[in-house]
Amino acid sequence: MAIKIPAIYSGKPIKGAIEIILASNSPPSVKTKKKSRNTSQIVPSSSNLTNPENYILLEAKQHGSYSYPDMLVSMEKSHMGKNWTKTHEDLAKEGNYMLTIRQFVDFLSLLKSRRAFDGTGKLINRGKLESVFDEIVKVRDPWRSEWLDTRFEGSNIIYHTFNFNGGGNLVEVNEHLVNYIKTDKTPGINFNDWLKKANYQGLPTPKTKKGSLYYWTPVDGAVARFDASSGRAYLGCDGNASGTYSSLGVRAARPKN
Amino acid sequence: MEQTYKNSTEIMQLGGQPIYMHDMAEACLRGRLNLLLVGDTGSGKTQLARDMMSYFGDKATFILGRNDMDTRELFQQLNPDFFRALKEGRLDKGMNPRELTDKIDYHLIVVDELPNCVPSVRGQLFNLFDGFIEINGKAYPIGNGYSVGVATGNLGQKFTESSNDLGRALKDRMHVILDTDYFAPQSYDTLEILAGNTNPRVNFETDGKDRSQEVIKRHQDLVKQETPLEKLNIVAYLVHGLDYCTTDSNVTSKRKLKDQWPTAIKNHAKGSDESLIFPLSTRAAKSTLRLSQALDSIVRDKTGKDGLVVPLESVLQAYKFVAAYSGVLNEAAVEAHYGGDKYKALDAIVQTTQTQIVAKDDDIRAGLEMASSGKLNDKVLNRFTGRWSFMKDILTYLTQQQEANYGN
Numbered sequence: 001m002a003i004k005i006p007a008i009y010s011g012k013p014i015k016g017a018i019e020i021i022l023a024s025n026s027p028p029s030v031k032t033k034k035k036s037r038n039t040s041q042i043v044p045s046s047s048n049l050t051n052p053e054n055y056i057l058l059e060a061k062q063h064g065s066y067s068y069p070d071m072l073v074s075m076e077k078s079h080m081g082k083n084w085t086k087t088h089e090d091l092a093k094e095g096n097y098m099l100t101i102r103q104f105v106d107f108l109s110l111l112k113s114r115r116a117f118d119g120t121g122k123l124i125n126r127g128k129l130e131s132v133f134d135e136i137v138k139v140r141d142p143w144r145s146e147w148l149d150t151r152f153e154g155s156n157i158i159y160h161t162f163n164f165n166g167g168g169n170l171v172e173v174n175e176h177l178v179n180y181i182k183t184d185k186t187p188g189i190n191f192n193d194w195l196k197k198a199n200y201q202g203l204p205t206p207k208t209k210k211g212s213l214y215y216w217t218p219v220d221g222a223v224a225r226f227d228a229s230s231g232r233a234y235l236g237c238d239g240n241a242s243g244t245y246s247s248l249g250v251r252a253a254r255p256k257n
Numbered sequence: 258m259e260q261t262y263k264n265s266t267e268i269m270q271l272g273g274q275p276i277y278m279h280d281m282a283e284a285c286l287r288g289r290l291n292l293l294l295v296g297d298t299g300s301g302k303t304q305l306a307r308d309m310m311s312y313f314g315d316k317a318t319f320i321l322g323r324n325d326m327d328t329r330e331l332f333q334q335l336n337p338d339f340f341r342a343l344k345e346g347r348l349d350k351g352m353n354p355r356e357l358t359d360k361i362d363y364h365l366i367v368v369d370e371l372p373n374c375v376p377s378v379r380g381q382l383f384n385l386f387d388g389f390i391e392i393n394g395k396a397y398p399i400g401n402g403y404s405v406g407v408a409t410g411n412l413g414q415k416f417t418e419s420s421n422d423l424g425r426a427l428k429d430r431m432h433v434i435l436d437t438d439y440f441a442p443q444s445y446d447t448l449e450i451l452a453g454n455t456n457p458r459v460n461f462e463t464d465g466k467d468r469s470q471e472v473i474k475r476h477q478d479l480v481k482q483e484t485p486l487e488k489l490n491i492v493a494y495l496v497h498g499l500d501y502c503t504t505d506s507n508v509t510s511k512r513k514l515k516d517q518w519p520t521a522i523k524n525h526a527k528g529s530d531e532s533l534i535f536p537l538s539t540r541a542a543k544s545t546l547r548l549s550q551a552l553d554s555i556v557r558d559k560t561g562k563d564g565l566v567v568p569l570e571s572v573l574q575a576y577k578f579v580a581a582y583s584g585v586l587n588e589a590a591v592e593a594h595y596g597g598d599k600y601k602a603l604d605a606i607v608q609t610t611q612t613q614i615v616a617k618d619d620d621i622r623a624g625l626e627m628a629s630s631g632k633l634n635d636k637v638l639n640r641f642t643g644r645w646s647f648m649k650d651i652l653t654y655l656t657q658q659q660e661a662n663y664g665n
Binding site: 002003005006009010011012013014015016017018019020022083085142143189221222230231232240241242243244245246247 | 570612
């Protein structure tokens with residue numbers, strides 16, 4: 001039986017594919033390249049932001065040993081349908097990056113407070129904040145999902161932070177997971193209690209009350225995601241970094257100058 | 258499908274759509290895939306099977322598996338006229354076998370507590386599921402071209418002989434196996450069930466209407482669809498890529514290791530598929546593809562939109578439900594690394610497989626560009642080594658096929 005060769009394969013055209021692979025000298029590695037702990041990148045600047053009114057100001061916070069500066073967080077998701085690694089790469093090209101779980105928790109708390117400012121310093125309409133909040137967490141159709149800047153390796157958590165002693169560069173933190181719920185909760189944990197009692201890594205602590213927010217505990221090799229659909233909302237620390245879905249994107253963020 | 262069985266637990270998300278137990282049952286009917294529901298007593302298996310029967314009116318039959326049932330009683334239950342004709346030896350007296358098998362025109366055969374049946378009865382039941390009946394060593398078709406089987410069984414329940422035979426029989430004849438305990442109904446489903454009535458019996462009441470043609474039409478539409486090459490390649494990976502393994506002495510094939518798999522395998526680490534799972538058989542590969550296509554059609558019907566489901570996502574989800582209980586998993590490794598949870602082990606394999614396939618996407622595209630040119634390119638083919646060696650053969654085959662087309 002004759003098999004038809006498609007012009008598009010796995011979402012991309014086959015034309016020009018030979019040139020692409022032969023341009024690279026060595027075969028690609030399956031594993032994600034592990035960055036060294038000292039690897040750093042220049043912190044992006046918000047000065048070239050053309051639409052600051054579409055960003056929400058997340059004020060600087062200190063949670064134990066973890067802190068971050070004033071941040072601008074996009075009201076809309078972008079980079080839909082890309083895997084976790086590709087999303088990181090493309091955000092970096094734009095001078096943006098992904099929220100850590102801790103920043104995401106603070107961002108949700110801010111949205112819930114219904115009082116926040118945009119990138120121009122203007123107070124944002126309560127209805128707008130409510131709609132951004134609902135878009136992320138409300139249990140309804142269609143399915144929505146966003147990547148978070150957290151990877152798990154064995155009993156470690158890996159995310160990025162700003163090294164203020166080193167000129168504000170972005171550095172990778174690779175440390176032990178601390179004081180978190182080690183079993184899946186399906187359902188669930190209390191959403192408000194998670195926001196209130198999350199540890200400095202953003203994860204729910206064992207003291208978090210029971211509730212309807214589903215929670216999948218960290219899994220070796222997985223990444224974090226927050227999802228909501230008609231069935232449930234959940235924090236998944238068991239996400240597949242190579243997963244790509246049309247409803248899965250990212251909330252771009254960058255430090256405010 | 259009527260929904261007297263209530264279960265709001267999502268068993269997967271596909272194209273952003275939740276897929277429930279009823280959707281899987283529907284997908285099996287569309288795909289004409291035999292379904293085995295395993296779970297504890299009272300978990301709702303029989304009720305779900307009964308919901309599936311609601312499509313077929315009097316073209317569905319329900320058989321309660323018992324260990325004292327013989328094939329004569331089975332035939333008697335299927336149709337007394339059929340049994341009488343057999344008993345009177347009318348076949349030997351020149352009766353057309355078709356006249357005889359027409360008396361058994363069921364599209365759906367439900368067998369409750371299948372493991373209770375003795376091997377000879379089970380053998381006939383599996384034949385009926387597959388659309389034929391065996392009389393005096395000859396196979397005769399039944400069900401007018403569409404027949405499918407649904408069976409139930411308790412998890413701890415063994416077939417009347419050894420549990421090895423259970424594995425073999427399932428692998429051979431049941432295409433999809435669902436654990437109803439694993440995807441147990443939500444507490445509010447229970448509330449709704451209890452509020453409805455307090456009759457503890459399975460509710461077999463239906464409107465009696467025969468909607469068989471609706472199901473058969475959907476099945477025919479599904480079968481007519483062309484399977485995308487991307488799906489074929491993914492399934493080829495599950496058949497050949499997952500066959501790759503390394504021992505202390507060499508790189509080899511799990512199939513070739515035979516009984517030495519998985520003990521001879523070097524890599525027993527959690528997350529490695531080498532000692533965890535055996536590759537798919539061709540039969541299971543077909544079931545995976547068929548289920549994937551059927552699930553895609555379910556999502557399409559739910560949303561009214563095409564193209565929502567990514568082929569990789571759809572095939573690997575289908576694979577999970579074809580493979581979990583089909584005997585391909587290394588039970589000891591599942592016990593050691595995943596607490597005996599087969600679905601969790603399959604989730605890990607799905608994740609690893611997804612990573613492998615996504616990482617190879619660019620190379621496969623290049624291979625397909627080579628194939629469409631009709632000219633082999635060693636630099637491209639040499640990208641496929643180790644567990645991907647099989648792809649070299651597929652691409653060579655496609656290139657030669659294209660070359661022959663150009664020649665014509």
